[in-house]
Amino acid sequence: MTRRQFLQTLAALSLAAPAFAAKSPSVRVSGPAVAETLPLLAMGRAGPLPGIARTVVFTPWNSPDQLRAMIATDDVDAALMTTASACTLANKGVPATVVALTSSPVWLVSSDAALSRLSGLDGREVLLPFGPGEMPDLLLRALAGRAGVSFVPRHAGNALEAVNLLLLGQGHCALLSEPAASLAVSRANARPRPGVPVLAKRLDVRDAWRKVFPEHPQLAQSALAVIGPLARDAATCKVLQTAYVQATGWLAAHPQETTTLAGKDFPALASQAVNGVLPGQDIRLVMGRQGAQDARFFLSLLHGMSPASIGGQLPESSFFEVDA
Numbered sequence: 001m002t003r004r005q006f007l008q009t010l011a012a013l014s015l016a017a018p019a020f021a022a023k024s025p026s027v028r029v030s031g032p033a034v035a036e037t038l039p040l041l042a043m044g045r046a047g048p049l050p051g052i053a054r055t056v057v058f059t060p061w062n063s064p065d066q067l068r069a070m071i072a073t074d075d076v077d078a079a080l081m082t083t084a085s086a087c088t089l090a091n092k093g094v095p096a097t098v099v100a101l102t103s104s105p106v107w108l109v110s111s112d113a114a115l116s117r118l119s120g121l122d123g124r125e126v127l128l129p130f131g132p133g134e135m136p137d138l139l140l141r142a143l144a145g146r147a148g149v150s151f152v153p154r155h156a157g158n159a160l161e162a163v164n165l166l167l168l169g170q171g172h173c174a175l176l177s178e179p180a181a182s183l184a185v186s187r188a189n190a191r192p193r194p195g196v197p198v199l200a201k202r203l204d205v206r207d208a209w210r211k212v213f214p215e216h217p218q219l220a221q222s223a224l225a226v227i228g229p230l231a232r233d234a235a236t237c238k239v240l241q242t243a244y245v246q247a248t249g250w251l252a253a254h255p256q257e258t259t260t261l262a263g264k265d266f267p268a269l270a271s272q273a274v275n276g277v278l279p280g281q282d283i284r285l286v287m288g289r290q291g292a293q294d295a296r297f298f299l300s301l302l303h304g305m306s307p308a309s310i311g312g313q314l315p316e317s318s319f320f321e322v323d324a
Contacts, residue, residue, distance in 0.1 A: 026057045027230070027240065030070060031080035033060065033266040034178060035280035036102045036222055039247035040080065041261050046247070049239050056243075060265055071227055078226045078240055082135055083295050084302055084310045086225035090319055091311030095231035098320050099241035100224040101286040101295050105279070106139065106205040107181040109166065110173030111197035118147050118208045125152040127166060127174035129159040133306050136175050139221065142301040143205065147212045163187070166199065175205070178280035182272045206284070213297070220286040220295035237321055248283050255281060292320035 027049065031037030037060070043049070044056040061067040061079065070076040071094065083101065090096040114120035121144060128136045137153060144151055154171065156162035159180035165171045166184055176184060181201050188199035210217040224244055226237050251258045256276045263270040272279050286294060302309045 025054060027052075027054050027236070028057050028059065028075065028077045029079065030059050030061045030067065030076045032062065033269045034080075034104065035269075035278055036104055036283055037080050037266075038251055038258060038262055038278075038281075039244050039283070040224075041265060042247040042251060043243050045261070046243070049243055051239050052236055058265070074228060076227060077230045078224060080222065080224050083221055083223045083299060084135065086223045087299055087315050087319070088309075088311035089225070089227065090315050091313060095228055096319070097226045097231040097237050098223045098295070098322060099226055099237050100244050101218075101220040101291050101320075101322055102222045102224075103206050103219045103284040103286050104222045105178045105181070106136075106219075106221075107176055107178075107201040108173050108203040108205065109176050109181050109184050109199055110202050111199050112173065113197075113200075113202065115173050115202035118144070118149055118203065118212070120202075121151050121173070122149045123151070125154050125172050127162040127171040128153050128155050129162050129174075129176070129180075130157070131155050133309065135221070135309075138302055138305055138309055139205070140175055141305060142298075143209060143212055147208075169193075173202070179269050179272045179278075182274075182279035186272065216294045216297040218284070218286040218291065218294040220291055220298055223295070234321075241321070245285060245287070248285060252282065287322045289323070291322050295320060295322075 029040045029043070031040050040056065040058050044058040048055050059070070059076070061070060064085070067079060067081065071089065083098070086096050086098055108115050108121070112120070126140065128140065130136060132153070132155060137155070140151065156165060159176055162171070162174045162176060163180055163184040166174045167187055174184070185199050185201060192198055206219045209219040226240060230236050258281060259270055259273045259276050259278055262278060269278060296314065299310050299314055303314060307313070
């Protein structure tokens with residue numbers, strides 16, 4: 001599906017009557033192979049959602065294009081995506097309400113211990129998944145720019161390509177989310193090269209963000225967004241929010257069960273478990289008024305660098321409904 005086709009379909013979707021089938025037996029949810037998606041899997045196995053008597057049906061998305069196609073064909077009611085993507089949908093006329101925000105793990109992965117500090121990045125080349133103006137590029141530019149650190153971007157086609165370049169010694173460091181960061185480290189440890197320092201996750205970008213932006217300490221870059229007619233249904237949005245928050249708490253208390261849960265839909269993610277714990281399993285929810293402010297601040301930084309990255313403008317105040 002081309003971008004033009006996607007936008008044309010979105011326009012049609014935005015005109016659809018909000019009278020969706022209240023009798024629909026399910027709520028269709030989707031997410032990629034990351035820890036923040038696992039609460040959606042848990043919700044799907046918990047039976048009908050309380051108060052609305054609907055079960056949760058989960059379908060994974062494997063690429064942004066696939067997610068866009070699902071949204072354009074009205075095949076999903078709620079999905080885990082970047083906060084910027086959710087804002088873009090709203091700006092293109094698609095009803096979208098963010099009901100939960102998370103601070104997803106992003107790492108600088110390198111064999112250089114100096115990269116445990118953001119200042120160690122100064123003047124260095126960094127492998128970035130995807131092209132200029134995509135989220136990894138914008139995120140690191142926003143952080144490094146405020147910290148007065150310059151770096152040389154080297155763009156890779158995707159996270160796996162960045163991992164492979166790093167393993168081949170064709171890059172000094174890479175900005176990687178989970179599970180790609182853990183994949184790079186585990187593969188490097190499985191085949192160490194004599195005289196070559198092993199790769200490690202050197203800097204948690206969320207920690208660097210908190211130091212650079214103390215007034216907005218949470219990097220609220222991921223969102224659970226309700227899309228389409230359901231986004232206008234406040235009661236259903238609240239039920240989905242409550243279920244997601246409760247499932248997140250359950251997963252934190254049951255790490256072994258979480259790994260088993262991931263194995264069916266995301267075997268590659270489950271294979272990265274260490275001592276039964278998945279990478280990024282400590283899901284950081286960013287909720288409440290402060291969470292909405294932190295997310296809006298993040299979007300304002302992106303807008304300052306590239307308005308198109310959030311669909312052209314900052315969202316309305318009703319976009320965030322994250323008072324858990």
